[in-house]
Amino acid sequence: MQPCSNLAFALSALAIAIKLAPAAMAATPPPLAIPAVAVKAGASALQVRWESGAREARFVITNPDSKPLPPAGWAIYFNSMAGIETGALDGGLALEQVGGALYRLRPGAGFPGVAPGQALTVAYRHTDVLNRISKAPTGPYLVFDDASATGLAIGDYQAGMPGAVPGAAPTPQAIYQRNALADDLPAGALPPIFPTPRSLAPHGGQLRVAAMPRVTAPSSLINEAALAHAIFRRHFSANAGGAAAANVANANANAASAASAASGPPLRLELRPIAGPSSPEAYELRVDPVAGIAIAGNTAAGVAMGLQSLRDLLPVEASAAFDLPALAVSDAPRFPHRGLLLDVSRNFQRKETVFRLLDQMARYKLNTLHFHLTDDEGWRIEIAGIPELTAIGARRGHESGPVATRLEPAYGSGSGVDDPHGGGYYTRADYIEILRYAAARHIDVIPEIEMPGHARAAVKAMEARHRRLEKSRPAEARRYLLSDADDRSVYKSPQLYTDHVMNPGLESTFTFIERVVAEVAALHKRAGVPLKTMHVGGDELPDGAWEKSPRAAALMKRRNIDSTAGLWDYFYDRVATILRKRGLGASGWEEMGARKVMAGGKAKLIPNPVFSRRGFQLYVWNNTEGAEDLAYRLANGGYDVVLAPVTNLYFDMAHNASAEEPGVDWNGPVELDRVYDFIPYDYLRNADIDPARKLGKEGLGDDGRRRIRGLEGTLFTETVRDPALIDYLTMPRMLALAERAWAADPAWATEPDGAKAKVLHRAAWSGFVNALGKRVLPRLDLEDGGVRYRIAPPGLMIEGGRVMANHQLPGLALRYTTDGSDPTMASALVSGPISEHGAIAVAAFDRNGRRGWVSRIDHP
Structure with missing residues (x-):
């Protein structure tokens, strides 16, 4: 085994890189190639090292300066996603929670200081098990009491986990066995279109394509005509289609007519009713050796889906002439909602990053961006x-004093307000541009405004607004206030906040919500992209909220409300009324339509009858212990449901249990096969649940089945400080989501005989991973080489005196070395069993030479 290399992803705008200490690992992470940002002048000269065991951790603070770190008058601040035992420490120091996940280390009485050249070891404990590098402290900075408004970044910071929980990372042998559940298939056996279409009938013959096709389309399909040219542009010169546009968003009005100058086969685009499916995205695609290519759709969205299927038929490698197989495809999606959540609150992402993600979604026929725009850490x-919503709520950074002008640092954003992920927001023009970009790709944008919990950015911004106006315009100051100054409620959110909940006892809370809803709806109208529903949060309201608020108590008395559960119903009745006045539906997390009751001494969520026939659409993430069937119970109870189960579709979860894997793990890893294996209408069938716990669980009734609206992958971004990690965490898992949301249940999912189902599953899984490794991802490499999807570690096994190697995605090139060094593109290709001896290291490479995880095995 070899020491693991550096995990080179940036943790702050000040290039605070996490570097792993040497440890025996089964795999070495790939280079993520995320650029560092230069440390600014004025940063602290301190060197800080952090390392951990299972719960015990320590900082080693070295002072390389010529001046001592004094015995008093300073503090080191940092964020930690793992809870910390605060209080006095050995050596005269103390750890304190500042707020949320922001902590500080301070000297106390008897602390001697740190002399020049001296190193100080600070031991402490975490309340969480430290099994993942994402739990390491991030964004440390130094503050001196006599300059308390200034944070000095600690640029020389390293973190390692030599004492991480042993045995958690999958071994090369375990990976080999998992990969061996799929067969390596020849190219001719692979499904030609992805996701799997409803029906595909091969016809005899082929269509020769030796020049840009002659596209004809009505004016209503101008965007689709431009997409048709873009699909063929890699094979033929850009001007062969006349005025073909560079992309859908830039399609010019002459593209369809000017395309007649091309000399290739005809490509006809049309709108007409498609026999059978009523989906607006239904389409027919025909390739005929004589008549050419024809795509018809129920709507323009259907035509666009047909064009994406046509793209799959083109050769992976660019070619000046090729043959397309003659065939007929009739296709439509299984679910109307095929979505992806992007959280831009925890770590902000530029609009260009959103555009790029929308392009990937459109390519694989996803049609809904759930845009998580607000949360505790950012509006x-x-x-x-x-203006305070963005002047205060969209800025994070260190400050001192009682008057807040920004939110505190979170997720390693550090002390400076100029951190590009801690700070930032979309202007109204930006948001309109995003809406139009999405609409051109037939993607709906559902904005999420979190409430009543997860609302700290809004709560603090409106408190700042109140302070600004309370003397000059007191009535206006109270207009949008979200918090009761006399509230003494005691609660704590999972993110450790105690001051982040909107108060329904204030009429100003609903005035605020109404204003925000009106403004967001107006932006959609200006964009020409009408808003149909708004996601209004509803998750994780902590126990204890509102219980000691005089304003909430007064409301409860006036309305004869006997509990905070009744107050919840009052809140969302008001919110739904606000939405309904503007013609909008109400969407939210599962708690919006659920009620907590006690059953057998345990808390249980049941469908809330108050809203069950109000048309609420619930996004159900919780399928963990006790709530495995919650989505089905809510659907059976009258709610429309989008399935977003944490066990299968949370893309912020790490891929596996290796401590080095980016992502979080509060509900365990989500490997590619866990996404693929999800059965929307019967997910309890193959869930990892004790059979005894399945007893009494509820399945879908006929009405409940009709209420399953679709699937959604979820990317919360607590650990995502760079767009490259968006690629890494979503791809290729997004492809399994696309398959499961578009295509009908595969035969294995409905086969009652377990042995037969296993055989069917192997065949289907083999087709899926081979298609990804040999067609889908290579095409992505060559068409858009910037998508840095995860390349999994190879599996390795010693059999018969030779090293056997395989990969999750057959078709990716494997290369190896025998001296333990990381393979490169110059290393030998794995073409069969490896007979050489030594420290064998194997890695997979994409078509552009990008290396994935390195697996290692000793072969004496």
Whole structure:
């Protein structure tokens, strides 16, 4: 085994890189190639090292300066996603929680200081098991009491986990056995279109394509005509289609007519009713050796889906002439909602990053961006007339004093307000541009405004607004206030906040919500992209909220509300009314339509009858212990449901249990096969649940089945400080989501005989991973080489005196070395069993030479 290399992803705008200490690992992470940002002048000269065991951790603080770190008058601040035992420490120091996940280390009485050249070891404990590098402290900075408003970044910071929980990372042998559940298939046996279409009938013959096709389309399909040219542009010169546009968003009005100058086969695009499926995205695709290519759709969205299927038929490698197989495809999606959540609150992402993600979604026929715009750590959309929402709520950074002008640092954003992920928001023009970009790709954008919990950015911004106006315009100051100054409720959120909940006892809370809803709806109208529903949060309201608020108590008395559960119903009845006045549906997390009751001494969520026939659409993430069937119970109870189960579709979860894998793990890893194996209408069938616990669980009734609206992958971004990690965490898992959301249940999912189902599953899984490794991802490499999807570690096994190697995605090139060094593109190809001896290291490479995880095995 070899020491693991550096995990080179940036943890702050000040290039605070996490570097792993040497440890015996089964695999070495790939280079993520995320650029560091230069440390600014004025940063602290301190060197800080952090390392951990299972719960015990320590900082080693070295002072390389010529001046001592004094015995008093300073503090080191940092964020930690793992809870910390605060209080006095040995050596005269103390750890304190500042707020949320922001902590500080301070000297106390008897602390001697740190002399020049001296190193100080600070031991402490975490309340969480430290099994993943994402739990390491991030964003450390130094503050001196006599300059308390200034944070000095600690640029020389390293973190390692030599004492991480042993045995958690999958071994090369375990990976080999898992990979061996799929067969290596020849190219001719692979499904030609992805995701799997409803029906595909091969016809005799082929269509020769030796020049840009002659595209004809009505004016209503101008965007689709431009997409048709873009699909063929890699094979033929850009001007062969006349005025073909560079992309859908830039299609010019002459593209369809000018395309007649091309000399290739005809490509006809049309709108007409498609026999059978009623979906607006239904389409027919025909390739005929004589008549050419024809795509018809129920709507323009259907035509666009047909074009994406046509793209799959083109050769992976660019070619000046090729043959397309003659065939007929009739296709439509299984679910109307095929979505992806992007959280831009925890770590902000530029609009260009959003555009790029929308392009990938459109390519694989996803049609809904769930845009998580607000949360405790950031408000990311400009609202006219309420400047504090972005002036305060969209800025994070260190400050001192009682008057807040920003949110505190979170997720390693550090002390400076100029951190590009801690700070930032979309102007109204930005948001309109995103809406139009998405609409051109037939993707709906559902904005999420979190409430009543997860609302700290809004709560603190409106408190700042109140302070600004309370003397000059007291009535206006109270207009949008979200918090009761006399509230003494005691609660704590999972993110450790105690001051982040909107108060329903204030009429100003609903005035605020109404204003935000009106402004967001107006932006959609200006974009020409009408808003149909708004996601209004509802998750993780902590126990204890509102219980000691005088304003909430007064409301409860006036309305004869006997519990905070009744207060919840009152809150969302008001919110739904606000939405309904603007013609909008109400969407939210599962708690919005659930009620907590006690059953057998345990808390249980049941469908809330108050809203069950109000048309609420619930996004159900919780399928963990006790709530495995919650989504089905809610659907059977009258709610429309989008399935977003944490066990299968949370893409912020790490791929596996290796401590080095990016992502979180609060509900365990989500490997590619866990996404693929999800059965939307019967997910309890193959879930990892004790059979005894399946007893009494509820399945879908006929009405409940009709209420399953679709699937959604979820990317919360607590650990995502760079767009490269968006690629890494979503791809190729997004492809399994696309298959499961578009295509009908595969035969293995409905086969009652377990042995037969296993055989069917192997055949289907083999087709899926071979298609990804040999067609889908290579095409992505060559068409858009910037998508840095995860390349999994190879599996390795010694059999018969030779090293056997395989990969999750057959078709990716494997290369190896025998001296333990990381393979490169110059290393030998794995073409069969490896007979050489030594420290064998194997890695997979994409078509552009990018290396994935390195697996290692000793072969004496």
